[in-house]
Amino acid sequence: MNEQKQALARQFIEAIPYSRALGMVLDEIGDGVAVISMPYDARIVGDPETGVIHGGAVSALMDTCGGAAVMSHPSNPGGTATIDLRIDYMRPAKPGQRITARAECYNITRTVAFVRATAHDEDLSRPVATATGAFTVERAEGRA
């Protein structure tokens, strides 16, 4: 993926209203792999007693990152939408720390893209959550 395409992808992802509301930033993209992170924020806390963020906020990060990974696949899909996404929560994210997701589109057919993803806080040795999903593959315009 060339630099111009990467810059476009960054603009595109950072312009999605829900991703913006969560402060997501595209850190890396190319060849079916995307890395997106978001800051800790008191508004997305799911457990007021511990300050741990809600699983639903991690879902958004995984979903956005999965879609970005599909879009960056060398087969150049014209668009994508999530068919299903399963998230496994390994441990609570540490309050105050940034969450980073890395998604990989490891297989793609003419119609379906398969994605796996992992999310970490600042402790890279133990994932916070993992995800697997299937995404649609929309043909790029101009290709029958």
Add this chain to the structure above:
Amino acid sequence: MTRRPKPEPVQVVKERRDAALRAIVHGVPFIQFLGIEFERRGDELTAVLPFGERLIGNPLLPALHGGATAAFLEVASIIELSWSLIWEEMESGRLDPKTLDPGHLPRLPKTIDFTVDYLRTGLPRDAYARARVNRSGRRYASVHVEAWQDNRSRLFAQATGHFLMPGRGDG
């Protein structure tokens, strides 16, 4: 023969139940961030996600963000499960909702896994969800949730999640 106690006035019953629901829903910042509300008929809950521009994931269609849909379904599941846990305690009088202030909320179940099926595009309008607790064990629970927008029979998303019960098994 024991005489049945006189039933409580309906307003007292409603106020107690609504206060308990408010306490668990309003205690979670993320639920407020999304703007999710709950409507109650007896013990039946319906989660409502009022549409807002910030929930958009595809500005061209426009469509709800899959992450917003997933979060809505997960919130609906967790609240349904918590509600089913406190309902009996509340109705038997063991739990007084007046004691449920922000510092003394019941511990919420923790999500183990959550699988969302996206059935249709989420339209830029209000969404509704109802969850059903299919199994509520001592340590684990399994919850299914369905979400729709205009037509109850045309679901736009559904999900199944497994949860770790509060206060047990999580040390």
